[in-house]
Amino acid sequence: MIRTRFAPSPTGYLHVGGLRTALYCYxxxxxxxGQFILRIEDTDQARFVEGAMENLINTLHWVGLEYDEGPNPxxxxxxxxxxxxxxxxxxxxxxxxxxxxxxxxxxxxxxTKERLDEMRELQTQRKEAPMYDRKCLNLSQNEIRELIxxxxxxxxxxxxxxxxxxxxxxxxxxVQFDGKIVDDQVLVKSDGFPTYHLANVVDDHTMxxxxxxxxxxxxxxxxxxxxxxxAFGWETPEFAHLPLLxxxxxxxxxxxxxxxxxxxxINKGYSKEAIINFVALLGWHPGGGENQExxxxxxxxxxxxxxxxxxxxxxxxIEKLDWFNWQWRKKTYEEETENDPxxxxxxxxxxxxxxxxxxFTQDKEVLNKALLIVEEKILKxxxxxxxxxxxxxDLPNYDQELLTHEKxxxxxxxxxxxxxxxxxxLENQEHWSEESIKEALLKKVEELGVKNGQLLWPLRAAxxxxxxxxxxxxxxxxxxxxxxxxxxxxxxxxx
RNA sequence: GGUCCCAUCGUCUAGUGGUUAGGACAACAGGUUUUCAUCCUGUAAACAGGGGUUCAAUUCCCCUUGGGACUACCA
Numbered sequence: 165m166i167r168t169r170f171a172p173s174p175t176g177y178l179h180v181g182g183l184r185t186a187l188y189c190y191x192x193x194x195x196x197x198g199q200f201i202l203r204i205e206d207t208d209q210a211r212f213v214e215g216a217m218e219n220l221i222n223t224l225h226w227v228g229l230e231y232d233e234g235p236n237p238x239x240x241x242x243x244x245x246x247x248x249x250x251x252x253x254x255x256x257x258x259x260x261x262x263x264x265x266x267x268x269x270x271x272x273x274x275x276t277k278e279r280l281d282e283m284r285e286l287q288t289q290r291k292e293a294p295m296y297d298r299k300c301l302n303l304s305q306n307e308i309r310e311l312i313x314x315x316x317x318x319x320x321x322x323x324x325x326x327x328x329x330x331x332x333x334x335x336x337x338x339v340q341f342d343g344k345i346v347d348d349q350v351l352v353k354s355d356g357f358p359t360y361h362l363a364n365v366v367d368d369h370t371m372x373x374x375x376x377x378x379x380x381x382x383x384x385x386x387x388x389x390x391x392x393x394x395a396f397g398w399e400t401p402e403f404a405h406l407p408l409l410x411x412x413x414x415x416x417x418x419x420x421x422x423x424x425x426x427x428x429x430i431n432k433g434y435s436k437e438a439i440i441n442f443v444a445l446l447g448w449h450p451g452g453g454e455n456q457e458x459x460x461x462x463x464x465x466x467x468x469x470x471x472x473x474x475x476x477x478x479x480x481x482i483e484k485l486d487w488f489n490w491q492w493r494k495k496t497y498e499e500e501t502e503n504d505p506x507x508x509x510x511x512x513x514x515x516x517x518x519x520x521x522x523x524f525t526q527d528k529e530v531l532n533k534a535l536l537i538v539e540e541k542i543l544k545x546x547x548x549x550x551x552x553x554x555x556x557x558d559l560p561n562y563d564q565e566l567l568t569h570e571k572x573x574x575x576x577x578x579x580x581x582x583x584x585x586x587x588x589x590l591e592n593q594e595h596w597s598e599e600s601i602k603e604a605l606l607k608k609v610e611e612l613g614v615k616n617g618q619l620l621w622p623l624r625a626a627x628x629x630x631x632x633x634x635x636x637x638x639x640x641x642x643x644x645x646x647x648x649x650x651x652x653x654x655x656x657x658x659x
Numbered sequence: 660g661g662u663c664c665c666a667u668c669g670u671c672u673a674g675u676g677g678u679u680a681g682g683a684c685a686a687c688a689g690g691u692u693u694u695c696a697u698c699c700u701g702u703a704a705a706c707a708g709g710g711g712u713u714c715a716a717u718u719c720c721c722c723u724u725g726g727g728a729c730u731a732c733c734a
Protein backbone atom coordinates (compact mmCIF):
# COMPACT_ATOMS: atom_id res chain seq x y z
CA MET A 165 0.00 0.00 0.00
CA ILE A 166 1.43 3.30 -1.10
CA ARG A 167 1.17 6.06 1.47
CA THR A 168 2.19 9.67 0.88
CA ARG A 169 1.94 12.63 3.14
CA PHE A 170 1.76 16.38 2.95
CA ALA A 171 3.46 17.83 6.01
CA PRO A 172 3.18 21.59 6.12
CA SER A 173 4.26 23.88 8.88
CA PRO A 174 1.28 25.97 9.94
CA THR A 175 2.73 29.43 9.56
CA GLY A 176 -0.45 31.16 8.48
CA TYR A 177 -1.70 30.09 5.10
CA LEU A 178 -1.22 27.51 2.35
CA HIS A 179 1.59 28.54 0.03
CA VAL A 180 1.07 27.82 -3.69
CA GLY A 181 4.29 25.81 -3.65
CA GLY A 182 2.83 23.83 -0.78
CA LEU A 183 -0.34 23.35 -2.74
CA ARG A 184 1.59 21.83 -5.60
CA THR A 185 3.47 19.51 -3.27
CA ALA A 186 0.17 18.49 -1.71
CA LEU A 187 -1.35 18.00 -5.14
CA TYR A 188 1.46 15.75 -6.38
CA CYS A 189 1.38 13.73 -3.15
CA TYR A 190 -2.36 13.39 -3.52
CA UNK A 191 -2.24 12.49 -7.20
CA UNK A 192 0.51 9.96 -6.73
CA UNK A 193 -1.44 8.28 -3.95
CA UNK A 194 -4.72 8.29 -5.90
CA UNK A 195 -3.14 7.05 -9.08
CA UNK A 196 -1.69 4.11 -7.18
CA UNK A 197 -4.77 3.37 -5.09
CA GLY A 198 -2.84 4.46 -2.05
CA GLN A 199 -3.48 6.80 0.83
CA PHE A 200 -2.78 10.46 1.31
CA ILE A 201 -2.05 11.72 4.80
CA LEU A 202 -1.97 15.22 6.21
CA ARG A 203 0.44 15.89 9.05
CA ILE A 204 0.98 19.20 10.79
CA GLU A 205 4.59 20.04 11.56
CA ASP A 206 4.30 22.54 14.37
CA THR A 207 7.34 21.75 16.47
CA ASP A 208 8.57 25.32 16.37
CA GLN A 209 6.73 26.93 19.23
CA ALA A 210 8.17 30.32 18.35
CA ARG A 211 6.31 30.28 15.10
CA PHE A 212 2.89 29.36 16.41
CA VAL A 213 0.15 31.17 14.53
CA GLU A 214 -3.40 31.08 15.85
CA GLY A 215 -5.83 29.50 13.41
CA ALA A 216 -3.15 28.66 10.85
CA MET A 217 -3.85 24.96 10.88
CA GLU A 218 -7.59 25.40 10.44
CA ASN A 219 -6.92 27.80 7.62
CA LEU A 220 -4.61 25.33 5.93
CA ILE A 221 -7.10 22.50 6.22
CA ASN A 222 -9.93 24.64 4.90
CA THR A 223 -7.94 25.69 1.88
CA LEU A 224 -6.98 22.11 1.12
CA HIS A 225 -10.63 21.17 1.41
CA TRP A 226 -11.67 24.05 -0.83
CA VAL A 227 -9.45 22.94 -3.69
CA GLY A 228 -10.71 19.40 -3.29
CA LEU A 229 -7.65 17.61 -1.94
CA GLU A 230 -9.25 15.28 0.60
CA TYR A 231 -6.91 13.29 2.82
CA ASP A 232 -7.43 9.79 4.12
CA GLU A 233 -5.81 10.46 7.46
CA GLY A 234 -5.06 13.61 9.37
CA PRO A 235 -6.46 16.26 11.68
CA ASN A 236 -9.91 17.77 11.17
CA PRO A 237 -10.62 21.45 11.71
CA UNK A 238 -12.89 20.62 14.64
CA UNK A 239 -10.05 19.10 16.63
CA UNK A 240 -10.82 15.46 15.93
CA UNK A 241 -8.50 13.33 13.80
CA UNK A 242 -9.11 10.56 11.33
CA UNK A 243 -6.87 7.56 10.79
CA UNK A 244 -5.16 5.15 13.15
CA UNK A 245 -1.59 6.41 12.89
CA UNK A 246 -2.24 9.53 14.92
CA UNK A 247 -1.96 11.93 16.42
CA UNK A 248 -1.22 13.81 13.22
CA UNK A 249 -0.14 17.02 14.88
CA UNK A 250 3.51 16.92 15.88
CA UNK A 251 3.12 19.03 18.99
CA UNK A 252 0.95 16.20 20.34
CA UNK A 253 3.60 13.60 19.72
CA UNK A 254 6.37 14.80 21.95
CA UNK A 255 6.64 11.67 24.10
CA UNK A 256 7.20 9.65 20.96
CA UNK A 257 10.11 11.82 19.86
CA UNK A 258 11.61 11.86 23.34
CA UNK A 259 11.50 8.09 23.45
CA UNK A 260 13.20 7.71 20.09
CA UNK A 261 15.81 10.34 20.88
CA UNK A 262 16.64 8.41 24.03
CA UNK A 263 16.97 5.24 21.99
CA UNK A 264 19.40 6.95 19.67
CA UNK A 265 21.54 8.20 22.55
CA UNK A 266 21.66 4.71 24.02
CA UNK A 267 22.68 3.22 20.70
CA UNK A 268 25.43 5.82 20.34
CA UNK A 269 23.93 7.51 17.30
CA UNK A 270 23.18 10.72 19.17
CA UNK A 271 24.62 12.69 22.06
CA UNK A 272 23.78 15.56 24.35
CA UNK A 273 25.41 18.87 23.57
CA UNK A 274 25.72 21.55 26.23
CA UNK A 275 27.47 24.17 24.13
CA THR A 276 26.19 27.71 24.39
CA LYS A 277 24.86 29.66 21.48
CA GLU A 278 27.81 32.03 21.85
CA ARG A 279 30.36 29.26 21.47
CA LEU A 280 28.57 27.86 18.44
CA ASP A 281 28.32 31.28 16.78
CA GLU A 282 31.98 31.95 17.39
CA MET A 283 32.99 28.60 16.03
CA ARG A 284 30.88 29.06 12.94
CA GLU A 285 32.40 32.44 12.31
CA LEU A 286 35.95 31.14 12.55
CA GLN A 287 35.16 28.26 10.25
CA THR A 288 33.61 30.59 7.73
CA GLN A 289 36.66 32.82 7.87
CA ARG A 290 38.85 29.84 7.22
CA LYS A 291 36.54 28.98 4.30
CA GLU A 292 35.57 25.71 5.87
CA ALA A 293 32.10 24.21 5.93
CA PRO A 294 30.54 25.31 9.23
CA MET A 295 30.18 22.23 11.38
CA TYR A 296 29.87 21.35 15.03
CA ASP A 297 33.25 20.24 16.37
CA ARG A 298 31.87 17.39 18.52
CA LYS A 299 33.24 18.87 21.71
CA CYS A 300 30.39 17.36 23.75
CA LEU A 301 30.74 13.95 22.17
CA ASN A 302 33.72 13.36 24.42
CA LEU A 303 32.03 14.21 27.70
CA SER A 304 32.20 11.46 30.29
CA GLN A 305 29.09 9.99 31.85
CA ASN A 306 29.91 11.79 35.09
CA GLU A 307 30.32 15.13 33.41
CA ILE A 308 27.05 14.68 31.61
CA ARG A 309 25.21 13.74 34.77
CA GLU A 310 26.64 16.72 36.57
CA LEU A 311 25.69 19.15 33.82
CA ILE A 312 22.15 17.79 33.73
CA UNK A 313 21.85 17.99 37.51
CA UNK A 314 23.01 21.60 37.40
CA UNK A 315 20.20 22.30 35.00
CA UNK A 316 22.49 23.22 32.11
CA UNK A 317 20.38 23.46 28.96
CA UNK A 318 21.28 20.99 26.24
CA UNK A 319 20.28 19.78 22.83
CA UNK A 320 20.52 16.30 21.38
CA UNK A 321 22.70 16.00 18.31
CA UNK A 322 22.76 13.33 15.69
CA UNK A 323 26.16 11.64 15.41
CA UNK A 324 26.60 11.54 11.66
CA UNK A 325 28.39 8.51 10.29
CA UNK A 326 31.23 10.05 8.31
CA UNK A 327 30.66 8.04 5.17
CA UNK A 328 29.33 8.33 1.65
CA UNK A 329 25.54 8.38 1.55
CA UNK A 330 23.85 7.39 -1.70
CA UNK A 331 20.23 7.18 -2.62
CA UNK A 332 18.03 7.04 -5.65
CA UNK A 333 15.64 9.91 -6.00
CA UNK A 334 12.46 9.13 -7.91
CA UNK A 335 12.85 12.30 -9.91
CA UNK A 336 16.56 13.00 -9.96
CA UNK A 337 18.02 9.52 -10.10
CA UNK A 338 21.20 8.70 -8.21
CA VAL A 339 22.32 11.32 -5.74
CA GLN A 340 25.20 11.08 -3.31
CA PHE A 341 26.68 13.11 -0.51
CA ASP A 342 29.98 12.88 1.26
CA GLY A 343 28.87 12.32 4.85
CA LYS A 344 32.08 13.80 6.19
CA ILE A 345 30.80 17.27 5.58
CA VAL A 346 27.29 16.71 6.87
CA ASP A 347 26.89 18.45 10.20
CA ASP A 348 25.86 16.76 13.46
CA GLN A 349 22.30 17.94 13.23
CA VAL A 350 20.34 19.02 16.28
CA LEU A 351 17.53 16.53 16.80
CA VAL A 352 16.02 17.79 20.03
CA LYS A 353 16.03 21.46 20.91
CA SER A 354 16.71 22.77 24.38
CA ASP A 355 12.99 23.36 24.85
CA GLY A 356 12.49 19.60 24.52
CA PHE A 357 10.82 19.78 21.12
CA PRO A 358 12.28 17.86 18.22
CA THR A 359 13.59 19.56 15.09
CA TYR A 360 12.13 18.83 11.69
CA HIS A 361 14.73 16.18 11.02
CA LEU A 362 13.90 13.91 13.94
CA ALA A 363 10.16 14.46 13.92
CA ASN A 364 9.93 13.97 10.20
CA VAL A 365 11.80 10.67 10.15
CA VAL A 366 10.06 9.27 13.21
CA ASP A 367 6.66 10.23 11.87
CA ASP A 368 7.23 8.99 8.35
CA HIS A 369 8.28 5.67 9.78
CA THR A 370 5.57 5.29 12.39
CA MET A 371 2.93 6.49 9.94
CA UNK A 372 4.19 3.97 7.40
CA UNK A 373 4.85 6.53 4.70
CA UNK A 374 6.25 4.79 1.63
CA UNK A 375 7.03 7.82 -0.55
CA UNK A 376 8.41 11.07 0.73
CA UNK A 377 7.44 13.67 -1.86
CA UNK A 378 8.67 17.12 -0.95
CA UNK A 379 10.29 20.28 -2.30
CA UNK A 380 13.80 20.35 -3.68
CA UNK A 381 14.95 22.52 -0.79
CA UNK A 382 15.02 19.31 1.27
CA UNK A 383 17.46 17.53 -0.97
CA UNK A 384 20.56 18.63 0.97
CA UNK A 385 19.16 17.35 4.27
CA UNK A 386 18.16 13.98 2.90
CA UNK A 387 21.50 12.34 3.89
CA UNK A 388 20.78 13.30 7.48
CA UNK A 389 17.43 11.61 7.25
CA UNK A 390 18.83 8.51 5.67
CA UNK A 391 21.48 8.30 8.37
CA UNK A 392 18.67 8.49 10.90
CA UNK A 393 16.70 5.68 9.30
CA UNK A 394 19.85 3.59 9.35
CA ALA A 395 20.61 4.45 12.95
CA PHE A 396 17.16 3.27 13.94
CA GLY A 397 17.47 0.24 11.72
CA TRP A 398 14.42 1.25 9.72
CA GLU A 399 13.75 0.81 6.06
CA THR A 400 14.11 4.09 4.17
CA PRO A 401 11.14 5.30 2.16
CA GLU A 402 11.41 6.35 -1.48
CA PHE A 403 12.30 10.00 -1.95
CA ALA A 404 11.04 12.33 -4.65
CA HIS A 405 12.27 15.92 -4.60
CA LEU A 406 10.06 18.27 -6.55
CA PRO A 407 11.44 21.19 -8.55
CA LEU A 408 10.89 24.61 -7.06
CA LEU A 409 8.26 27.15 -7.99
CA UNK A 410 10.04 30.33 -9.01
CA UNK A 411 9.60 34.10 -9.07
CA UNK A 412 9.98 35.75 -12.48
CA UNK A 413 13.64 36.36 -11.55
CA UNK A 414 14.07 32.61 -11.03
CA UNK A 415 14.55 32.72 -7.30
CA UNK A 416 12.44 30.57 -5.03
CA UNK A 417 8.85 31.81 -5.07
CA UNK A 418 8.49 34.36 -2.33
CA UNK A 419 6.02 36.72 -0.82
CA UNK A 420 8.10 39.74 -1.75
CA UNK A 421 7.37 39.33 -5.42
CA UNK A 422 3.62 38.74 -5.45
CA UNK A 423 0.93 36.70 -3.82
CA UNK A 424 1.96 33.28 -2.64
CA UNK A 425 -1.02 32.30 -0.52
CA UNK A 426 -3.60 30.12 -2.20
CA UNK A 427 -6.29 32.12 -0.43
CA UNK A 428 -5.08 35.29 -2.15
CA UNK A 429 -5.90 33.69 -5.45
CA ILE A 430 -9.21 32.40 -4.17
CA ASN A 431 -10.08 35.91 -3.04
CA LYS A 432 -9.15 37.29 -6.41
CA GLY A 433 -11.76 35.06 -7.96
CA TYR A 434 -9.70 32.24 -9.41
CA SER A 435 -11.56 28.95 -9.45
CA LYS A 436 -10.21 25.84 -7.83
CA GLU A 437 -10.25 24.06 -11.16
CA ALA A 438 -8.05 26.74 -12.70
CA ILE A 439 -5.66 26.83 -9.77
CA ILE A 440 -5.27 23.04 -9.67
CA ASN A 441 -4.96 22.79 -13.44
CA PHE A 442 -2.32 25.50 -13.60
CA VAL A 443 -0.28 24.29 -10.67
CA ALA A 444 -0.40 20.67 -11.85
CA LEU A 445 1.27 21.62 -15.12
CA LEU A 446 3.97 23.64 -13.41
CA GLY A 447 6.58 20.94 -13.17
CA TRP A 448 4.73 18.03 -14.67
CA HIS A 449 3.41 17.04 -18.08
CA PRO A 450 1.78 13.76 -19.18
CA GLY A 451 4.23 13.46 -22.09
CA GLY A 452 3.67 11.37 -25.17
CA GLY A 453 3.34 14.46 -27.32
CA GLU A 454 0.04 15.27 -25.64
CA ASN A 455 -1.26 18.74 -26.44
CA GLN A 456 -4.23 18.85 -24.10
CA GLU A 457 -3.90 21.49 -21.43
CA UNK A 458 -7.22 21.49 -19.65
CA UNK A 459 -7.37 18.81 -16.99
CA UNK A 460 -9.79 18.27 -14.14
CA UNK A 461 -8.59 16.93 -10.82
CA UNK A 462 -10.31 13.67 -11.67
CA UNK A 463 -8.43 13.37 -14.96
CA UNK A 464 -5.16 14.17 -13.24
CA UNK A 465 -5.77 11.40 -10.73
CA UNK A 466 -5.91 8.98 -13.62
CA UNK A 467 -2.89 10.07 -15.59
CA UNK A 468 -0.39 11.44 -13.08
CA UNK A 469 3.00 9.80 -12.91
CA UNK A 470 5.95 10.71 -10.76
CA UNK A 471 8.45 9.82 -13.51
CA UNK A 472 7.08 12.65 -15.62
CA UNK A 473 7.80 15.28 -12.99
CA UNK A 474 10.47 17.69 -14.21
CA UNK A 475 13.82 18.45 -12.67
CA UNK A 476 13.82 22.13 -13.46
CA UNK A 477 12.14 24.85 -11.46
CA UNK A 478 9.13 26.55 -13.02
CA UNK A 479 8.31 30.24 -13.04
CA UNK A 480 4.88 30.97 -11.61
CA UNK A 481 3.38 32.93 -14.48
CA ILE A 482 0.10 34.60 -13.58
CA GLU A 483 -0.89 35.37 -17.16
CA LYS A 484 -1.21 31.70 -17.87
CA LEU A 485 -3.25 31.26 -14.72
CA ASP A 486 -5.62 33.96 -16.00
CA TRP A 487 -6.04 31.98 -19.17
CA PHE A 488 -6.81 28.76 -17.29
CA ASN A 489 -9.30 30.64 -15.20
CA TRP A 490 -11.06 31.96 -18.30
CA GLN A 491 -11.15 28.52 -19.90
CA TRP A 492 -12.59 26.90 -16.81
CA ARG A 493 -15.16 29.56 -16.15
CA LYS A 494 -16.43 29.37 -19.70
CA LYS A 495 -16.57 25.60 -19.49
CA THR A 496 -18.40 25.41 -16.19
CA TYR A 497 -20.76 28.21 -17.15
CA GLU A 498 -21.71 26.47 -20.35
CA GLU A 499 -22.20 23.16 -18.61
CA GLU A 500 -24.19 24.64 -15.77
CA THR A 501 -26.52 26.82 -17.80
CA GLU A 502 -27.09 24.62 -20.85
CA ASN A 503 -27.83 27.80 -22.78
CA ASP A 504 -31.00 28.35 -20.76
CA PRO A 505 -31.53 32.11 -20.09
CA UNK A 506 -33.09 31.44 -16.69
CA UNK A 507 -30.14 29.37 -15.57
CA UNK A 508 -27.71 31.83 -17.08
CA UNK A 509 -29.24 34.68 -15.16
CA UNK A 510 -29.03 32.72 -11.97
CA UNK A 511 -25.37 31.92 -12.54
CA UNK A 512 -24.48 35.48 -13.50
CA UNK A 513 -26.26 36.84 -10.45
CA UNK A 514 -24.26 34.46 -8.33
CA UNK A 515 -20.94 35.46 -9.90
CA UNK A 516 -21.55 39.17 -9.42
CA UNK A 517 -23.46 39.29 -6.17
CA UNK A 518 -20.53 40.43 -4.06
CA UNK A 519 -19.34 43.07 -6.48
CA UNK A 520 -22.51 44.76 -7.64
CA UNK A 521 -23.29 48.38 -6.83
CA UNK A 522 -26.44 48.18 -4.75
CA UNK A 523 -28.22 51.00 -6.50
CA PHE A 524 -28.22 48.90 -9.65
CA THR A 525 -30.28 46.22 -7.98
CA GLN A 526 -33.22 48.62 -7.61
CA ASP A 527 -34.21 48.18 -11.21
CA LYS A 528 -34.31 44.43 -11.55
CA GLU A 529 -35.68 44.45 -15.05
CA VAL A 530 -32.84 46.47 -16.51
CA LEU A 531 -30.28 44.67 -14.35
CA ASN A 532 -31.31 41.21 -15.46
CA LYS A 533 -31.21 42.16 -19.10
CA ALA A 534 -27.87 43.89 -18.62
CA LEU A 535 -26.29 40.88 -16.93
CA LEU A 536 -27.13 38.64 -19.84
CA ILE A 537 -25.82 41.19 -22.31
CA VAL A 538 -22.41 41.39 -20.64
CA GLU A 539 -22.14 37.72 -19.70
CA GLU A 540 -18.80 37.31 -21.38
CA LYS A 541 -17.28 40.20 -19.46
CA ILE A 542 -18.65 38.83 -16.23
CA LEU A 543 -17.01 35.52 -16.96
CA LYS A 544 -13.75 37.32 -17.69
CA UNK A 545 -13.84 39.25 -14.46
CA UNK A 546 -16.92 39.55 -12.25
CA UNK A 547 -15.26 42.28 -10.21
CA UNK A 548 -15.55 44.68 -13.12
CA UNK A 549 -19.29 44.27 -13.36
CA UNK A 550 -20.06 47.87 -12.35
CA UNK A 551 -17.79 49.36 -14.99
CA UNK A 552 -19.51 47.21 -17.56
CA UNK A 553 -23.09 48.14 -16.79
CA UNK A 554 -23.21 51.46 -14.93
CA UNK A 555 -24.34 53.43 -18.01
CA UNK A 556 -27.54 51.46 -18.19
CA UNK A 557 -28.62 53.06 -14.95
CA ASP A 558 -27.16 56.49 -15.27
CA LEU A 559 -26.15 58.14 -18.52
CA PRO A 560 -22.68 59.58 -18.07
CA ASN A 561 -21.97 63.16 -19.00
CA TYR A 562 -20.08 62.96 -22.24
CA ASP A 563 -18.57 65.23 -24.78
CA GLN A 564 -20.08 65.60 -28.26
CA GLU A 565 -16.79 64.26 -29.60
CA LEU A 566 -17.81 60.85 -28.40
CA LEU A 567 -20.57 60.80 -31.01
CA THR A 568 -18.02 61.10 -33.80
CA HIS A 569 -15.50 58.61 -35.07
CA GLU A 570 -12.97 59.77 -37.58
CA LYS A 571 -11.78 56.37 -38.80
CA UNK A 572 -15.33 55.24 -39.34
CA UNK A 573 -16.27 58.37 -41.23
CA UNK A 574 -18.55 59.86 -38.64
CA UNK A 575 -18.21 63.63 -38.26
CA UNK A 576 -20.63 65.85 -36.36
CA UNK A 577 -22.87 66.21 -39.34
CA UNK A 578 -23.01 62.51 -39.96
CA UNK A 579 -23.65 61.90 -36.29
CA UNK A 580 -26.66 64.15 -36.38
CA UNK A 581 -28.04 62.55 -39.52
CA UNK A 582 -27.51 59.09 -38.10
CA UNK A 583 -29.15 59.84 -34.81
CA UNK A 584 -32.15 61.36 -36.51
CA UNK A 585 -32.45 58.32 -38.72
CA UNK A 586 -32.19 56.02 -35.72
CA UNK A 587 -34.84 57.99 -33.90
CA UNK A 588 -37.15 57.69 -36.85
CA UNK A 589 -36.53 53.98 -37.10
CA LEU A 590 -37.02 53.29 -33.42
CA GLU A 591 -40.03 55.53 -32.91
CA ASN A 592 -42.06 53.24 -35.09
CA GLN A 593 -41.00 50.07 -33.30
CA GLU A 594 -43.91 48.40 -31.64
CA HIS A 595 -42.13 45.21 -30.83
CA TRP A 596 -39.02 45.86 -28.71
CA SER A 597 -36.59 42.98 -28.99
CA GLU A 598 -32.95 42.72 -29.95
CA GLU A 599 -33.93 41.12 -33.20
CA SER A 600 -36.52 43.69 -34.22
CA ILE A 601 -34.26 46.58 -33.33
CA LYS A 602 -31.46 45.08 -35.33
CA GLU A 603 -33.72 44.51 -38.26
CA ALA A 604 -35.10 48.06 -38.26
CA LEU A 605 -31.69 49.66 -37.96
CA LEU A 606 -30.03 47.55 -40.60
CA LYS A 607 -32.86 48.39 -42.91
CA LYS A 608 -32.09 52.02 -42.24
CA VAL A 609 -28.45 51.46 -43.09
CA GLU A 610 -29.46 50.10 -46.43
CA GLU A 611 -31.87 52.96 -47.09
CA LEU A 612 -29.26 55.57 -46.36
CA GLY A 613 -26.51 53.77 -48.19
CA VAL A 614 -24.01 54.21 -45.33
CA LYS A 615 -21.74 51.73 -43.60
CA ASN A 616 -23.01 49.97 -40.48
CA GLY A 617 -20.60 51.88 -38.31
CA GLN A 618 -21.67 55.25 -39.60
CA LEU A 619 -25.17 54.73 -38.34
CA LEU A 620 -24.43 52.60 -35.33
CA TRP A 621 -21.42 54.28 -33.76
CA PRO A 622 -23.29 57.50 -32.93
CA LEU A 623 -26.25 55.50 -31.71
CA ARG A 624 -24.18 53.35 -29.41
CA ALA A 625 -22.37 56.38 -28.08
CA ALA A 626 -25.65 58.23 -27.51
CA UNK A 627 -27.19 55.29 -25.71
CA UNK A 628 -24.26 54.53 -23.45
CA UNK A 629 -22.22 57.70 -23.21
CA UNK A 630 -19.01 55.69 -22.94
CA UNK A 631 -16.14 54.73 -25.19
CA UNK A 632 -16.43 50.98 -24.72
CA UNK A 633 -19.69 49.18 -24.18
CA UNK A 634 -22.01 46.50 -25.50
CA UNK A 635 -23.38 47.06 -28.97
CA UNK A 636 -26.10 49.47 -30.02
CA UNK A 637 -28.79 46.83 -30.52
CA UNK A 638 -28.22 45.30 -27.14
CA UNK A 639 -28.00 48.64 -25.39
CA UNK A 640 -31.25 49.85 -26.92
CA UNK A 641 -32.95 46.62 -26.01
CA UNK A 642 -31.87 46.80 -22.37
CA UNK A 643 -32.76 50.47 -22.01
CA UNK A 644 -36.22 50.11 -23.48
CA UNK A 645 -37.91 52.27 -26.07
CA UNK A 646 -38.65 55.30 -23.97
CA UNK A 647 -35.21 55.64 -22.42
CA UNK A 648 -33.49 54.93 -25.71
CA UNK A 649 -35.37 57.74 -27.43
CA UNK A 650 -34.65 60.05 -24.51
CA UNK A 651 -30.96 59.42 -24.83
CA UNK A 652 -31.00 59.91 -28.57
CA UNK A 653 -32.72 63.23 -28.09
CA UNK A 654 -30.28 64.42 -25.48
CA UNK A 655 -27.45 63.47 -27.81
CA UNK A 656 -29.01 65.46 -30.60
CA UNK A 657 -29.29 68.39 -28.23
CA UNK A 658 -25.49 68.34 -27.88
CA UNK A 659 -25.00 68.79 -31.59
C1' G B 660 33.15 30.10 0.25
C1' G B 661 31.49 24.75 0.64
C1' U B 662 27.93 20.79 -0.75
C1' C B 663 24.17 19.39 -3.92
C1' C B 664 20.66 20.10 -7.95
C1' C B 665 19.49 21.99 -12.75
C1' A B 666 19.91 23.86 -18.24
C1' U B 667 14.69 23.55 -25.49
C1' C B 668 11.23 30.11 -27.77
C1' G B 669 10.30 35.90 -22.85
C1' U B 670 7.19 32.04 -19.79
C1' C B 671 4.95 26.83 -19.20
C1' U B 672 6.46 22.80 -22.05
C1' A B 673 6.52 18.42 -26.24
C1' G B 674 10.14 15.78 -28.71
C1' U B 675 14.22 12.69 -31.17
C1' G B 676 20.93 9.48 -32.31
C1' G B 677 18.84 11.52 -38.69
C1' U B 678 12.33 16.31 -37.37
C1' U B 679 10.75 22.18 -41.58
C1' A B 680 12.55 21.17 -33.27
C1' G B 681 5.71 20.77 -32.09
C1' G B 682 1.89 23.07 -28.74
C1' A B 683 0.09 26.77 -25.11
C1' C B 684 0.47 31.74 -22.59
C1' A B 685 2.34 36.48 -23.58
C1' A B 686 3.89 39.77 -27.84
C1' C B 687 3.04 41.50 -32.73
C1' A B 688 0.17 41.69 -37.49
C1' G B 689 -4.24 40.82 -40.14
C1' G B 690 -9.59 39.34 -40.34
C1' U B 691 -14.83 39.15 -38.29
C1' U B 692 -17.82 42.61 -35.39
C1' U B 693 -20.92 49.40 -34.67
C1' U B 694 -16.50 50.39 -30.10
C1' C B 695 -13.97 47.22 -26.14
C1' A B 696 -13.87 42.30 -25.37
C1' U B 697 -14.70 37.54 -27.64
C1' C B 698 -13.64 34.64 -31.91
C1' C B 699 -10.56 33.25 -36.37
C1' U B 700 -5.88 33.41 -39.22
C1' G B 701 -0.94 34.47 -39.42
C1' U B 702 4.26 36.34 -37.85
C1' A B 703 8.34 36.53 -34.81
C1' A B 704 10.62 33.64 -31.03
C1' A B 705 14.55 28.24 -28.38
C1' C B 706 18.06 23.31 -28.22
C1' A B 707 24.00 28.17 -23.22
C1' G B 708 29.37 27.37 -25.00
C1' G B 709 33.50 24.00 -25.90
C1' G B 710 35.27 19.23 -26.34
C1' G B 711 34.49 14.15 -27.18
C1' U B 712 31.55 9.19 -28.74
C1' U B 713 29.22 8.38 -33.60
C1' C B 714 28.42 7.95 -40.52
C1' A B 715 25.19 11.50 -37.82
C1' A B 716 24.20 14.88 -32.02
C1' U B 717 19.51 19.36 -29.41
C1' U B 718 19.37 14.11 -27.80
C1' C B 719 24.84 10.02 -24.83
C1' C B 720 29.66 11.40 -21.91
C1' C B 721 33.13 15.22 -19.98
C1' C B 722 34.46 20.26 -19.06
C1' U B 723 33.17 25.39 -18.88
C1' U B 724 29.54 28.95 -18.15
C1' G B 725 25.07 30.27 -16.11
C1' G B 726 21.03 29.71 -12.67
C1' G B 727 19.10 27.79 -8.17
C1' A B 728 18.70 25.32 -3.34
C1' C B 729 20.96 24.31 1.17
C1' U B 730 24.67 25.71 4.58
C1' A B 731 19.88 27.56 12.31
C1' C B 732 18.16 24.87 18.82
C1' C B 733 12.96 27.35 11.02
C1' A B 734 10.54 24.12 8.49
